Amino acid sequence: MLQQTRVDAVVPYYERFLRIFPDVYELAAASEEEVLQMWAGLGYYRRAKMLHQAAMVVSERRQGAFPRTRKEWKELPGIGEYTSAAIASIAYGEAVGVVDGNVKRVVARVKALKLRANDRALHQAADVWMEERLGELKPEESPGDFNQAVMELGATLCTPKNPSCAECPILETCASSDGLAGDLPLPAKRKEMKKYHLSFLVAHSGGRFLLRPCEGNWNKGLWEPPSFPETTEDELQEKWKKAGGEGTVGSAIGEVRHTITHHQIRATLFQLKGVPKSALRDPSEVPLSGLGRKVLKIPKSFTVTG
DNA sequence: AAGACGGGGCA
DNA sequence: TGCCCAGTCTT
Known part of the structure; x- marks a missing residue:
């Protein structure tokens, strides 16, 4: 540790x-x-x-x-x-x-x-x-x-x-x-930040969310809401369908910024409607990614304020 | 030898 | 935002 x-x-x-x-x-x-x-x-x-x-x-x-x-x-x-x-x-x-x-x-x-x-x-x-x-x-x-x-x-x-x-x-x-x-020692040369834009699909109800394990080599094993490289709302819907996802993409509900070692991520959050409640999970039951934890905070505040 | 790790906290 | 942290693994 x-x-x-x-x-x-x-x-x-x-x-x-x-x-x-x-x-x-x-x-x-x-x-x-x-x-x-x-x-x-x-x-x-x-x-x-x-x-x-x-x-x-x-x-x-x-x-x-x-x-x-x-x-x-x-x-x-x-x-x-x-x-x-x-x-x-x-x-x-x-x-x-x-x-x-x-x-x-x-x-x-x-x-x-x-x-x-x-x-x-x-x-x-x-x-x-x-x-x-x-x-x-x-x-x-x-x-x-x-x-x-x-x-x-x-x-x-x-x-x-x-x-x-x-x-x-x-x-x-x-x-x-x-x-x-x-x-001393002399300052290290600093590296340039790489920037990423992502779109997250957020489905939630009663404190439960649609979550899935991250794929690829980086965050493998950690969970977060489904995401795609930033696109338009229509294209997002299409990609989600193609990936076999249920529900329809709604309006953008917020934005999250996440900075980690040499990466700057800007994530736009879209509401995902019509997902069966049985597909939603309690976030405390899975290992969330750091970005995932940030993303889940937005809809919570949304629900409380109506 | 350099780059990734898609971290986190504190000034 | 920049810097540092009782570093390790991959290419």
């Missing part, structure tokens, strides 16, 4: 997730849909799918035996460089360096590296620096504790903006102690 997501945002999800899936067997036995539903709102849903797959590998192929080394951990789906190193060092005492966004920032400053935040050379430099520092640890000192200490330094004092250099425990060895720290 912590991959690319802030600790504060994760905590409530983590606690609920472990209540529902208290051990690896419960998680492995759950359906992907159940897992996604518990993940809904955290984003990057591929993480949930891979965690589920990893649980199945551990409970079935490995018969409940968790990996014990970084190399073994990295073989599980969703466990990459960072997570395998974190688990191996923190949980098993393996002397391997952990490099996350915090560590890269700390190293960029300690060594006064004028590199961009997303430069691979910075990641590599951080790797080398951490390995060197780990090599200096005394036998009784924990690699996991050291890794966490550097990450914690980045999270609390060596922050992206306005670092608290005056309180820094390693100020004397920092090459950016002259005030340069706040300007």
Whole structure:
């Protein structure tokens, strides 16, 4: 959950997730849909799918035996460089360096590296620096504790903006102690946003909606009202018919904007009439996409106000 | 090595 | 709106 997501945002999800899936067997036995539903709102849903797959590998192929080394951990789906190193060092005492966004920032400053935040050379430099520092640890000192200490330094004092250099425990060895720290690492080149226009068909009654699983590789497994690339109302009706959908397309009832990593989506919502009530679902029973959740808010406010 | 992931929160 | 986050996988 912590991959690319802030600790504060994760905590409530983590606690609920472990209540529902208290051990690896419960998680492995759950359906992907159940897992996604518990993940809904955290984003990057591929993480949930891979965690589920990893649980199945551990409970079935490995018969409940968790990996014990970084190399073994990295073989599980969703466990990459960072997570395998974190688990191996923190949980098993393996002397391997952990490099996350915090560590890269700390190293960029300690060594006064004028590199961009997303430069691979910075990641590599951080790797080398951490390995060197780990090599200096005394036998009784924990690699996991050291890794966490550097990450914690980045999270609390060596922050992206306005670092608290005056309180820094390693100020004397920092090459950016002259005030340069706040300007490192250099800003990453930003990418251009891609824009999409979609039309959603919204059928609702008594808090229930027409929902379907998203297709394609991106949002697969998440649910939302049916949608098409933006077209005219007539063409929308035609496409809906051709897709085998029931009901008739009514007037536009609203617009939703959704911005996610490098994508700007503008969605126009159309009322869909004449859908049998038996086809409608309770949104709380399926894993909704982020955009889907936004779309469902519009007709709710419509119903209340008449 | 670069791009996608069609995230989310906060300033 | 822009930036960052206890990154990983695919091409």
